[in-house]
Amino acid sequence: MQPYHKTQGIVLKTRKYxxxxxxxxxxxxxxxxxxxxxxxxxxxxxxxxxxLEVFTxxxxxxxxxxxxxxYVVSQAQILFPHEGLYFANDKFASASVMADFLYTxxxxxxRHEELYRFFRDSLKELELTGAPQNVLLSFMLKFLTxxxxxxxxxxxxxxxxxxxxxxxxxxxxxxxxxxxxEACSRKEGDSVVIGPAALKALSFLQEKGYxxxxxxxxxxxxSGEIKKVIGNFLQYYYDYELKSMRVMEEIxx
Amino acid sequence: xxxxxxxxxxxxxxxLEKMPGIGPKTAQRLAFYLLKSEKADVxxxxxxxxxxKEKIKYCSVCFNMTEIDPCAICTSxxxxxxxxxxxxxxxxxxxLDNTGAFKGLFHVxxxxxxxxxxxGPEDLKIRELxxxxxxxxxxxxxxxxxxxVAGEATAIYLSKLIKPLGVKVSRLAQGMPxxxxxxxxxxxxxxxxxxxxxxx
Ligand SMILES: [Zn+2]
Ligand SMILES: [Zn+2]
Numbered sequence: 001m002q003p004y005h006k007t008q009g010i011v012l013k014t015r016k017y018x019x020x021x022x023x024x025x026x027x028x029x030x031x032x033x034x035x036x037x038x039x040x041x042x043x044x045x046x047x048x049x050x051x052l053e054v055f056t057x058x059x060x061x062x063x064x065x066x067x068x069x070x071y072v073v074s075q076a077q078i079l080f081p082h083e084g085l086y087f088a089n090d091k092f093a094s095a096s097v098m099a100d101f102l103y104t105x106x107x108x109x110x111r112h113e114e115l116y117r118f119f120r121d122s123l124k125e126l127e128l129t130g131a132p133q134n135v136l137l138s139f140m141l142k143f144l145t146x147x148x149x150x151x152x153x154x155x156x157x158x159x160x161x162x163x164x165x166x167x168x169x170x171x172x173x174x175x176x177x178x179x180x181x182e183a184c185s186r187k188e189g190d191s192v193v194i195g196p197a198a199l200k201a202l203s204f205l206q207e208k209g210y211x212x213x214x215x216x217x218x219x220x221x222x223s224g225e226i227k228k229v230i231g232n233f234l235q236y237y238y239d240y241e242l243k244s245m246r247v248m249e250e251i252x253x
Numbered sequence: 254x255x256x257x258x259x260x261x262x263x264x265x266x267x268x269l270e271k272m273p274g275i276g277p278k279t280a281q282r283l284a285f286y287l288l289k290s291e292k293a294d295v296x297x298x299x300x301x302x303x304x305x306k307e308k309i310k311y312c313s314v315c316f317n318m319t320e321i322d323p324c325a326i327c328t329s330x331x332x333x334x335x336x337x338x339x340x341x342x343x344x345x346x347x348x349l350d351n352t353g354a355f356k357g358l359f360h361v362x363x364x365x366x367x368x369x370x371x372x373g374p375e376d377l378k379i380r381e382l383x384x385x386x387x388x389x390x391x392x393x394x395x396x397x398x399x400x401x402v403a404g405e406a407t408a409i410y411l412s413k414l415i416k417p418l419g420v421k422v423s424r425l426a427q428g429m430p431x432x433x434x435x436x437x438x439x440x441x442x443x444x445x446x447x448x449x450x451x452x453x
Binding site for chain 1 (some may be wrong): 273274276366367368369370371372373375401402403405406409410413434436437440
């Protein structure tokens, strides 16, 4: 195995490491999620500059001895700084939740280029959008889709035959992976009830591109119902509540 | 490691290695230095570590480290009491105070907003800061959180809360590159950053 690895990556998290270094978690295009040590990165005149900041996409050169467990950052060159995410608290909070998804819900060192591109595009859209909460909801639904847990919103996810009644409340079950028809709703206890407006918005946010989701007007009821559905899916498929979501609520309230 | 079949020595090296900036080599060197030292000197060192640990607390006003509560900065009559500088850690007070360019008061918020670690505004000493601003006659708050993403986000969060109180809010000047830690800035860089602070 070669000791040098060249790849693009986006910094998810940084921690202090020893006196003047940083330990980074980076989602890379070639190597998936990895931990890497950046020596001297906490010094004010560090040679890394701001290339190792959270949400920054950089070109990295890592060094790793075949026997060692940790990558060491040897060079980093900024591709996209995403500065727009630092200076608005709602964008910072939403970008943090996105980073937390990649940090918590991916397997270490598992390459997944589609996920990398999706994450990078999501950060770009979040930086530009005027509706960060919509982009975040859309990100979470699209993330579930990339992970193979996309919500089935047309035919009943239990029997596959029935559908939802237009203009009426319906139930969504995480266990079955989507909407339930009238008959199946009666049998299934563990599901979330949502109104017709929320169902329509849910499918819009899941399927349409980010640019369009910015135009969607979501009232508090629908947005609350959608959050509940997503929360239910995350709980069911990942069984782990993201700390960043709680902090986000605190920041944007 | 046969050369080390000595449990107490290994224990000492392990404890030293836990400290920031101390790698295995340095820990080894320190351990051998201590063992070669006079017993009285080693007792003095151990005693002073324990004494400091017992006597030094956080100031109940500004959360600086201090033996006397409130701390010397909070009770000083020679400081400008209309100016508060907000920092992340008690260590940052030392760095800024050494510049001599800042003569106001301090407030340590004990970290920065860090969503992935589950650290939000309510986990920091922000409420205490707002109470101080409401109670004391503060005219300007200088936010000196670290020049990194978390520090910037925290600065913006703070300015949104403080500005409506009718207080001027400023941020340390540029020249502090993104990515660094305040405690590592030299005195000249820090003094310039204080003088050239920008209003938020
Ligand atoms: Zn059915
Ligand atoms: Zn004090």
